[in-house]
Structures are given as C-alpha cells and as structure tokens.
Amino acid sequence: MPIAFSANLGFLFTEYALPDAVRAASRAGFKAVELHWPYATPAADLRAALNETGLPVLGLNTVRGDLDKGEFGLAALPGRETAARAAIDEAIAYARAIGAQNVHVMAGRAEGETAERTFADNLAYACTAADAHGIGILIEPLNARDVPGYFLTDIAHAARIIDRVGAPNLRIMADCYHMQIVGGDLLTRLTHHLPKIGHIQFAAVPDRTEPDHGEIDFSWLLKALADAGYDRPFGAEYKPCGRTEDGLGWLKAF
C-alpha cells in the first residue's frame, strides 16, 4: 500500500505565511496538510491556496485559552463550558470555511471524574455540531513531559472516552511522538486501537525533529501500520532543525 504524508503547518514551512506554506507543502510532495491554530489567517486566503494545490486539510485545533495562565485547551475544565463551546464553534466554523475534515478538541490541564464528565459532555456537543457538516472530532493524548497536567495522556484513556461519548464521528489523533514517551510499544498499541484512530502523527523521539533518526524506525513502523490497514496520510508534525525544505530527506526516502 503506498504511503502518503500530511505536512503539519503548525511546525513545518513556518518560514512562509500560511497560504504559501500550503503551496510549499504541495511542491515538496505532501498529499495533505493539517493546521494548529490558523485563526489569524483569513479563511479565504487559505482556501485559495488549497483550491490551487488541491490539498485536503486533515484537521485544525480548538484554541488553547489563556496562554499567559498556561491554559492548553478548555474542554475538560469544569466551569469553563461556555468558553470551551465557543472554541468548538469557532473551530467548526473555520473548518467549514476551508473544507477541513476534522477538529481536534483540546482538553486542557485538569484531572478527575468531574473533568472527565466535562470533557465527555463538551465532546458530545462538538460531535453533534460537527456531524451536521460531515466533520470529525479528534482527541489527542499528549505526553506529560511536554504538557504537564494535560488531562489526556494515554491512548487507552482516549478509547474509553470515545466509548463513553458514543458518537460515530469521534476518533483519536494518535501521535507516535507522544505515545513513545508515554509507554512505547507503538505497533501493538496503535494496531489495537486502529478502529478508533482518525489520524496518526509522527516525529523523531526524543528531540521532535526530522523523523530520520532517534528511538523509532519510521521507515519500518509506518509501513507496518499501512499493512495493518491504516490508509490515510501520516501527519509529519516535527520541528525542523533548519529550513523545512532542507530536512526533507526522510520524505524522499519514502
């Protein structure tokens, strides 16, 4: 099965304004793009670049909240439901404007059963609102070294939340970088949860740069995941060591 890649424009091609980053990703051979927080860019400008290149947008994130206070998402924060749902509405509206396939709803720093219930309720709201437009909702476990106190760190926990919410358009964004730090055993765990996975991302571990070195052999792992049935583009979400184009040897090798 041929393997395709998505460029995460939150980290890759940041040398360019976002519409030109889409064009650069297309020139480099990526078959899709994904975004972090594109809201400062007029959707029409982005849509023009997407139409021009024909690249699909796999997803974008809800805003994190008050960065000065260290917020990293709102959806699992008890008492912040109004802000969380406004962030979800904003993300869905932007996703519709550019034709993005998914919205990643960021949980935030929280713990315990009340946070879990808040997250599940906000996700149910997001899933209903997104489903009306054919958009999926993603949740992503993040490692606690990079994001201390983040509500969701473990893929098995993400799977339990999906069962609890019970919405057909809710899936996991499984990031190999975070998962390796949170327990490794990537092929077995990813394959086990594959029916619930909507997107897979990757970067070298531990330095989160180009995926051609470090603890994980991606030339083996990504082929094994494709053999196991994962048939969507893999999201390259790493921090380039220099200019993005200068570090694309791994892409050419695939």
Ligand SMILES: O=C(O)[C@@H](O)C(=O)CO
């Ligand atoms: O892994 C990450 O950091 C991203 O996928 C993200 O969306 C949250 O920062």
Ligand SMILES: [Mg+2]
């Ligand atoms: Mg990620």
